[in-house]
Amino acid sequence: MIRALDGSLIETKSKKFNRDVHWSSASGEWETPQHIFDHLDREFHFTLDPCATRENAKTPQYYTKKENGLAQSWKGERVFMNPPYGREIGKWISKAWRSGLEEDTVVVCLLPARTDTRWFHRYCTKGTIWFIKGRLKFGGHKTSAPFPSMIVIFPENWKGILVSPSKKAEK
Numbered sequence: 001m002i003r004a005l006d007g008s009l010i011e012t013k014s015k016k017f018n019r020d021v022h023w024s025s026a027s028g029e030w031e032t033p034q035h036i037f038d039h040l041d042r043e044f045h046f047t048l049d050p051c052a053t054r055e056n057a058k059t060p061q062y063y064t065k066k067e068n069g070l071a072q073s074w075k076g077e078r079v080f081m082n083p084p085y086g087r088e089i090g091k092w093i094s095k096a097w098r099s100g101l102e103e104d105t106v107v108v109c110l111l112p113a114r115t116d117t118r119w120f121h122r123y124c125t126k127g128t129i130w131f132i133k134g135r136l137k138f139g140g141h142k143t144s145a146p147f148p149s150m151i152v153i154f155p156e157n158w159k160g161i162l163v164s165p166s167k168k169a170e171k
Contacts, residue, residue, distance in 0.1 A: 033138060040108055041058075044078050044080070044108055046058065048063075048079045050070075059080065069092075070095050074099040075099070075102045075105055076104050077105055078105075079108065081096055081107055082109070083111070093111070093119045096154055100153075100154025100158075101155060105155075106153065107154045108151060110150075110151060111149065112148070123154075127154040128153040129150055130152075131149075134148075135148060
């Protein structure tokens with residue numbers, strides 16, 4: 001419900017999907033659409049997925065919640081990161097930006113396009129940003145997400161790193 005200018009209450013619940021779960025931190029996990037990952041992987045040749053579950057890992061090397069990808073080194077990796085979209089997202093984006101500053105490391109992030117947040121202005125603006133047209137359907141969801149998405153790449157000069165790939169990526 002929202003309150004109109006005249007003070008009356010307006011019903012906002014949509015029959016199409018339940019917005020409550022999308023706007024809350026109840027479930028911050030949004031499984032990456034496979035076609036998005038495949039498209040990016042052709043360009044970046046990912047070696048690490050630091051925000052995975054055993055069921056949705058996108059690379060052979062991955063960290064689960066228990067292994068805590070925030071506490072691990074990403075140095076020298078080609079990282080694909082679709083972090084939990086809850087209150088902790090800023091920590092993941094900070095880690096992505098800092099890791100992108102390390103030698104021979106590229107971090108590609110699939111993120112909600114929330115340009116009104118601190119983490120967007122503090123970190124995302126220091127990388128390359130690609131906004132995705134339309135709204136993605138994550139995992140097994142039948143409807144699209146209620147938010148737009150973007151790809152953010154760290155470091156900003158990532159093309160130079162791809163020209164001289166790391167030894168791990170060559171394997």
